[in-house]
Amino acid sequence: MAEVVSFKKEADKATHGPVISSLADGILRLVLDNPPANVLSIAVMEALHAELDRAAEDKDVRVIVIASTGNLFSAGHDLKELTAHRTDPDNGRAFFDKTMRLCSDLMLKITHLPKPVIAEVDGLATAAGCQLVASCDLAICTDTATFCTPGVNIGLFCSTPMVALSRAATRKQAMEMLLTGETIDAQNAREFGLVNRIVPKQYLGQVVQKYATIIASKSPLTLKIGKEAFYRQAEMPIEAAYDYAAGVMVENMMVRDAQEGISAVLEKREPEWKGE
Template identity: 80%
Template sequence: MAEVVSFKKDAATGQAPISVAVNDGVARLTLANPPANALSIAVMETLMDELDKAAADRDVRVVVIASTGKVFSAGHDLKEMTARRGDGDRGRAFFERTIRLAADLMLKITHLPKPVIAEIDGLATAAGCQLVASCDLAICTDKSTFCTPGVNIGLFCSTPMVAVSRAAHRKQAMEMLLTGETIDASTAKDFGLVNRIVPQEYLSQVVQKYASVIASKSPLTLKIGKEAFYRQIEMPVEEAYDYAARVMVENMLVRDAEEGIGAFLEKRHPEWTGE
């Protein structure tokens, strides 16, 4: 039976911005403030709190970030931000807080010791596209669309650019950032933003299958591997090989690797201890 919990309410809407379900090793965090599922301060703070809880929960192996409604996420809450232009500093302090919080959220996903899968059904735009690009895997419906449209309103998507340019190929990322045009799911897959495209009716089923497969692996191995992936990807190739070799040797010495190799040789299922 899934555990469903409601959390801190958005002061503006009075609604809980995130719903949480934990079942069979998978924590499902659902953006629940349609129609825009905007990344307001309350939403981002709640997401970060729930990611921290998932990281600390030994029973959680994989995190899924999904949404309700027709928009996965429209990015930052522009109404929330515009309302602060009347502040004495024209909103600077609030803008800095919002953008810094978004960066911290994306980094938390990258540094989370557990894989994070984005489940997209609808539009992911601006910081919403950044959220997709920041997740380890992304699976979307054939009706999903993606864009970084800041250039259309005089605000270049500079922070979404960080994640998008690391997920998509360089020229494709620039195409999105310079034109601000919306791309369909097939183009997003060609660009490298998503892993799989599935019919809408099968989306949750496919995501759950991926999550279950990953959740069946050693949690320690997943932690080691995810950290190593993001560290080596920024290194020169020689340095990356030196680093990866050290990681692999240390990985070989942990109990789960000994158990996994032993189970493979003995033709049995491994019993992970996370050690």
């Protein structure tokens, strides 16, 4: 079982394990710390699961940032860990199933989390590491960051990364990455829709902090309602999406924070969010 770290409320407090966790001003930073490649081993994925579960319930957490240490954002699944189970009685099938399903559940957890998640990407994000970037609500990267889904090069199509990638990029662009296995640079990643912004390496933390701070200043209930609605309507036919979204707007209008926000505009003052 992974060593699971717990975040604290103090601004300067950080705890260490396969994931470094720290919380300040409503922004929870989860930093992959599994050198040298920050692979998504079972231990790392279990640690991320646990941190996200806690973040979902913690009212002090408004926004989550997923970053990494070292020169790689994440090289994806731990191929050494996977290969070691080839000697299992079932040739590794049970372990492979556990790994892929744990990873898929992690990506779904990010999507279903009632709080925005930002990927802070420096270095290479490959395979499941690229999947992690694509699964986050926003992604900001350095101008030297690179991305790829290279499974096809080793006889293992990136089928699970494909799910998140095909929802972030257009189909043709996603298929280009999946079929060639070639690495794309930050500029292509932005053109494909995989990342939102590209910044010089020395400013990455500042820019991510700026976005996270802006988002953290909004009503947490509004963010929860909006994120859930965004992903649900995206999978619907347009008529059903409008019908669903209209209903969401009506219910949103009925909550206290919407009333407070509208009143604040009319009264020319800053709103006071209660998350209700």
